[in-house]
Amino acid sequence: MSISSQPADDGRELIIHIQGRFDFSTHQAFRDAYQNVSVTPRRYVVDLKEATYLDSSALGMLLLLRDHAGGDDADIHLINCNADVRKILSISNFEQLFKID
């Protein structure tokens, strides 16, 4: 598992890359990925291209990011979701809270 983040678009966007299992063990790393950054992005992109697995704790962590990014005003995109990840997101109806591409 590894989680990294990089600013884009002159710091207006933060891209968070998830590699491997996205579950409770990545809790701290995921928080660090958006809390320990110098920029204040308007938009967050979580790239799940290399995420192999996602559980309900990961859904909870996404909600924490949403809260951090302004709650109902948050602009968060979940991109490159594979079929399994998409299924879990859709069972929980997270498309109501996140933009899933």
Added chain:
Amino acid sequence: MSDAHLDSAVLATLRVVMEDEYPVLLDTFLKDSEERVRLLHQACAVSDAYLLRQTAHSFKGSCSNMGAPLLTELCRELEDSARREQLDGANELIGQIEREFAIVRILMRAERQRFGASG
């Protein structure tokens, strides 16, 4: 003094380790060794290979600690033959041990005179 009988370097180390107790250690060794020699004769007389081996082993250990290389070597030979239960040459070996011990005893008493007031 010949180091083949009593190694002066070993004695020097023992003096450092034992400090005031050095003469007591020499006395203890001599007294115990006389007892070992007596036991060797006794074991040989009744052909008790186990007692012979154990006595030779213990004697060998203290001889090596006290810096008596020839005596150590003779004890090792005796221990080996007793382990192999070959008691034919035992009497001869014990005689050699007794003679070598007599030399070591003289040398050690001289050492005792030089370094110890007690006893």
Added chain:
Amino acid sequence: MPLRLTILIAEDNPADRMLLSTIVSREGHRVLTAANGIEAVSLFRQERPQLVLMDALMPVMDGFEAARQIKALAGDELVPIIFLTSLAENEALARCLEAGGDDFVAKPYNRIILAAKIGAMDRLRRLQATVRQQRDLISRQHQQLLREQEVAKAIFDKVAHAGCLDAPNIRYRQSPLALFNGDLLLAAQTPTGRMFVLLGDFTGHGLPAAIGAMPLAETFYGMAAKGYSSSDLLREMNAKLKRILPVGVFCCATLLDLSFDKRTVDVWSGGLPDGYLLCANGTRVPLKSRHLPLGVLEPEAFVARFEPHTLAEGDRVLLLSDGVVESCNAQNELFGEARLLAVIDANREPLRLLEEIVEALLAFHGQAQDDLSLVEIDVDGQPGPMPIQASYVGAVQPSPLDWSGSLLLRGETLRDYNPLPALLHLLLQVVELRRHAGRVFAVLAELYANALEHGVLGLDSALKVDADGFARYYRLREQRLSALRDGWIEIDLRVEPEDHGGCLRIGVRDSGAGFDIARALAEQPATGKLSGRGLALVRELSDGCAADADGRGVSVEFRWRREA
């Protein structure tokens, strides 16, 4: 420099013993000496030294036997034993190791090597002691955790089983520690004879996952017993969880609202895998998650919209936690929906379905899963209105036996407000009525629903001839309700004492056009028809029932005799 240790020296040769003990005490240790194995063992017993220097060949008891006994006495504490022997003999060396020896020192003794070996053994001994302490600490904490979980589970089971999980039409399977994987299963009968079933799954594991179950269960049972509707209940559960849970913790849940006499089930599902309506005719209707889980949305944004389904005799509803389909085996394969559906399709004896699913999971994983929750509800065998549990309706007070009251609900109040829980609460102040609460409430709820739907909203129950019409009826109901501006419903309650008992009269009138209630009351309900059961129920459950002449109101009576 190692700390001061107590070291036992077992050596039969007095000169060697003296030399060795002098060397060791000059290193700063406390020395105990023994001349043979028996002395060594007994000194060990008395003084519990931390390290032993042991000659192998000794009279009386040799070093091998003494080492074995000392190791046995030391138990799981590491007491290093260093054998004093020359390494020349392989056989003796092997015996030393077999007897539990940890190291060797050959004669003649070398002070520096001896000190180094004692130091190394002491480090090993302390490392082992630390590991042992930590092991014991972990073990103690684990034991405590298990005890705490047991107590927590016992308390929770009391709350969770306050309902009707043991009803004959409910079957369920839950792993013993499912609660600590966030699973909870609740079932309650409402005063009107409906049944609410909730399967929930909190995020996370352990105590944090279990802790939210308690307030949720309390809310569920409390509101179900007080006669709140399932949408009221759902809204309250969501609001409560949103209020108390930290962001990122939520509860995936499916709530069923079953009406046995009307043969309907209303389903709300947020975040759980598909449940299934298993029809007696072999068809399988998935009950899909269409909402965000409970505790995510603010109360204002939360929509408690249920999906209505009609039921036929022999139909069953099956709900499962994600521990069923989303569990992985050792090869990292998911059990998955396809395997589940295969088990469901292969099922021949309905009563064995849950068992067959559990068996299939066991075969797939090779071991029992600890986050498994399954529940199946038969729609047959209507349990009937339940007696109200005193624990949820408040303490006993002197009973008011001679009073009357009237409630007039107008316009928008009719759209948003459900007056039934408040009315039930009021009626339950009459202690004598509590035994009859089930039927009183069922009748009151029926009369109110009729007044609202047929009277105020002008819906025609003839629509409900088949499943399609039923769905159309509910769509229309929602439309008209949201457009409602005028209209009223009046509810009269009158409690009077009588000789040897008392009487409750309930009158419900509405602003609708009125219809031939008298005829509807006289009609026998046609079997298989989705409408018409309501008024038959009223007639059956009350002790007297009459329609107003204008067809805009109904009055019913309940009589009771005072217990001796």
